[in-house]
Amino acid sequence: MNPILEVSKLNKSFGGVTVARDIDFVLDAGAMHCLIGPNGAGKSSFFRLLLGEHAPDSGAIRFSGDDITALRSFERIRKGISVKFQVPGIFKALSVRQNLEVAFQHHLHGASLGGTIRRVLEFTNLTGEAATHAGVLSHGQQQWLEIGMAVGVEPKLLLLDEPTAGMSPDETRKTGEMLHELNARGITILAVEHDMAFVQQIADSVTVLHMGAIFAKGSIDEITEHPGVQEIYLGAADE
Amino acid sequence: MRRLELPDASEAPARQGLRLWLSRLEGPQTMGRGPGFWVAAALAVAAAAAYPAFANDYVVGNAAYFLVWTFMAMGLGVVWGYGGALSFGQTAFFGLAGYTYGVITINIGSAFGATWLALLLSVALGGIFALLIGYFMFYGRIKGVFIGIVTLSVTLVLETFMAQTAGPQWRIGEARLNGFNGMSGMPPLTVPWFGGDVLLYAGTTLYYVLLGMVVLVYMGLRMLLNAPFGNVLVAIRENPERAEMLGYDIRLYQMLAFGLGGALAGTSGVLYTAWGQYITPSSMGLTSAALPIVWVAVGGRRDITATLLGCLLVIAGFQSLTIYGSQYALIVMGVLLVFTVLVTPNGLIYTAMDRVGRLFGEARR
Ligand SMILES: Nc1ncnc2c1ncn2[C@@H]1O[C@H](COP(=O)(O)OP(=O)(O)O)[C@@H](O)[C@H]1O
Ligand SMILES: [Mg+2]
Numbered sequence: 001m002n003p004i005l006e007v008s009k010l011n012k013s014f015g016g017v018t019v020a021r022d023i024d025f026v027l028d029a030g031a032m033h034c035l036i037g038p039n040g041a042g043k044s045s046f047f048r049l050l051l052g053e054h055a056p057d058s059g060a061i062r063f064s065g066d067d068i069t070a071l072r073s074f075e076r077i078r079k080g081i082s083v084k085f086q087v088p089g090i091f092k093a094l095s096v097r098q099n100l101e102v103a104f105q106h107h108l109h110g111a112s113l114g115g116t117i118r119r120v121l122e123f124t125n126l127t128g129e130a131a132t133h134a135g136v137l138s139h140g141q142q143q144w145l146e147i148g149m150a151v152g153v154e155p156k157l158l159l160l161d162e163p164t165a166g167m168s169p170d171e172t173r174k175t176g177e178m179l180h181e182l183n184a185r186g187i188t189i190l191a192v193e194h195d196m197a198f199v200q201q202i203a204d205s206v207t208v209l210h211m212g213a214i215f216a217k218g219s220i221d222e223i224t225e226h227p228g229v230q231e232i233y234l235g236a237a238d239e
Numbered sequence: 240m241r242r243l244e245l246p247d248a249s250e251a252p253a254r255q256g257l258r259l260w261l262s263r264l265e266g267p268q269t270m271g272r273g274p275g276f277w278v279a280a281a282l283a284v285a286a287a288a289a290y291p292a293f294a295n296d297y298v299v300g301n302a303a304y305f306l307v308w309t310f311m312a313m314g315l316g317v318v319w320g321y322g323g324a325l326s327f328g329q330t331a332f333f334g335l336a337g338y339t340y341g342v343i344t345i346n347i348g349s350a351f352g353a354t355w356l357a358l359l360l361s362v363a364l365g366g367i368f369a370l371l372i373g374y375f376m377f378y379g380r381i382k383g384v385f386i387g388i389v390t391l392s393v394t395l396v397l398e399t400f401m402a403q404t405a406g407p408q409w410r411i412g413e414a415r416l417n418g419f420n421g422m423s424g425m426p427p428l429t430v431p432w433f434g435g436d437v438l439l440y441a442g443t444t445l446y447y448v449l450l451g452m453v454v455l456v457y458m459g460l461r462m463l464l465n466a467p468f469g470n471v472l473v474a475i476r477e478n479p480e481r482a483e484m485l486g487y488d489i490r491l492y493q494m495l496a497f498g499l500g501g502a503l504a505g506t507s508g509v510l511y512t513a514w515g516q517y518i519t520p521s522s523m524g525l526t527s528a529a530l531p532i533v534w535v536a537v538g539g540r541r542d543i544t545a546t547l548l549g550c551l552l553v554i555a556g557f558q559s560l561t562i563y564g565s566q567y568a569l570i571v572m573g574v575l576l577v578f579t580v581l582v583t584p585n586g587l588i589y590t591a592m593d594r595v596g597r598l599f600g601e602a603r604r
Contacts, residue, residue, distance in 0.1 A: 074489070077485065091477040093473075095267060098267050101467075102474040102485060106486045110254075
């Protein structure tokens with residue numbers, strides 16, 4: 001397989017807090033991979049490093065073969081990355097339709113823009129909400145809107161930070177199906193997730209992050225049976 | 240399997256070219272849509288056009304003076320209301336363009352439509368200067384209140400500089416800058432015409448020219464604000480980090496909006512100078528710099544129509560109060576600003592339009 005994302009020796013600290021410690025991480029094109037780890041492990045920070053929101057202290061990030069370490073966020077996005085953040089990053093004062101317009105108009109125009117918006121509205125069950133201000137949607141609907149914003153542009157790599165937080169089991173399952181569908185169309189997916197049932201549903205393999213470093217890597221069965229992994233989760237729960 | 244990308248064959252063909260732009264006269268970024276709104280707008284323009292028939296030339300010239308300022312107000316509306324960057328220094332571009340108009344026209348005269356060339360060059364210079372300031376601010380990641388501080392500093396520096404140009408050595412060609420007393424003697428806008436140039440002194444003809452310009456700029460801005468550019472600008476105001484994570488170079492958008500605001504402030508500066516054949520450094524001073532913020536805040540910064548109407552209303556009010564003394568009028572402006580911020584933070588006109596729109600159920604979104 002050819003890798004779409006190659007992270008090597010990535011380090012980042014904020015004062016005394018190390019959020020990334022010598023991270024080496026390779027993601028194959030076409031993979032569906034999950035990143036897990038206790039709260040504060042550095043999962044969201046890892047995404048922010050990938051996206052250029054934080055500059056690493058050292059290390060390199062390659063995407064589709066290009067070194068993107070020095071690129072600005074918007075330049076990385078334009079190379080074919082899209083992201084759904086942990087905290088819904090929608091434009092609350094804009095209507096649902098405008099949110100989607102802003103998300104897609106960079107890549108799409110005219111009829112294909114209108115068509116994509118219509119389909120994403122349908123897909124996310126927000127057709128009736130198109131004219132509603134995004135800020136008044138329910139938490140679950142905001143999640144869907146942001147997922148719609150992230151997937152409508154058909155990125156090469158989709159980063160999802162806790163996509164199912166606050167969703168009902170039904171919605172969670174639907175999200176999983178959607179991710180499979182996207183993956184079948186060639187989109188590589190990297191998701192941070194807590195819900196192990198969901199991880200089981202979507203991921204081929206899992207990476208465990210702990211205190212900013214990669215702790216373990218493997219299939220889901222390997223990881224769930226890994227005694228050390230159980231320990232760090234329990235340890236984190238004890239705090 | 241549902242597909243998210245390719246359009247259906249059944250998709251309506253996209254509007255293109257002029258029709259696409261005309262369709263953007265209405266949209267989520269501007270209040271007012273449907274026949275009701277446009278009939279009201281046409282009636283307002285018709286009333287403004289009929290007005291000179293009922294007033295003498297002096298009074299009409301005074302009304303033209305109100306129109307002069309609307310461009311700077313609409314520009315600030317774009318920069319602040321839509322783009323989220325509160326500029327305290329639009330008067331820098333106003334003054335720069337006004338002085339430039341004076342320098343050019345005093346040197347090359349007004350024959351063959353030269354005053355219009357001077358207008359274009361001066362407005363362009365105002366815009367370019369704003370792009371430059373915008374470049375340093377936005378690419379330097381200056382944000383929030385610091386934008387106000389930087390822009391205010393720029394206009395005050397320009398004021399201070401111009402105020403010390405009294406000596407005879409401060410001249411550009413024929414044009415004396417004249418320090419604190421200001422520059423005068425430039426020609427008004429002049430239209431070349433058969434049998435002799437038409438000089439647009441403050442009066443009915445100038446009023447019509449300005450009215451036409453206001454309508455054109457207002458419609459142009461409506462289209463721009465409802466175009467992808469306006470969408471992104473508003474998205475940046477709402478959540479800049481997210482906008483960047485959708486692939487937009489937010490610094491570029493903010494800089495371009497700031498340049499547009501500068502060009503519009505420059506338009507007001509040129510028209511002001513041509514209207515009274517006069518400009519002084521105090522047009523870039525603290526009081527002058529604060530007034531556009533009052534107009535835009537009181538009218539409503541988040542809608543271009545509210546900004547335009549608010550500006551006209553506040554200036555007309557200010558003008559009638561000045562009869563009782565300009566200090567007094569300024570205090571009333573201050574009170575009005577505080578009242579607006581506390582009671583209708585979105586602006587008086589904006590709130591009123593919003594209410595009316597809800598009543599008719601068509602003016603909004
Ligand atoms: N900008 C920052 N400044 C200082 N500390 C930070 C910053 N961002 C994250 N952290 C810290 O880094 C650690 C990892 O955070 P985060 O990446 O959000 O973890 P996770 O997403 O795995 O729960 C936490 O202890 C958090 O407090
Ligand atoms: Mg997190």
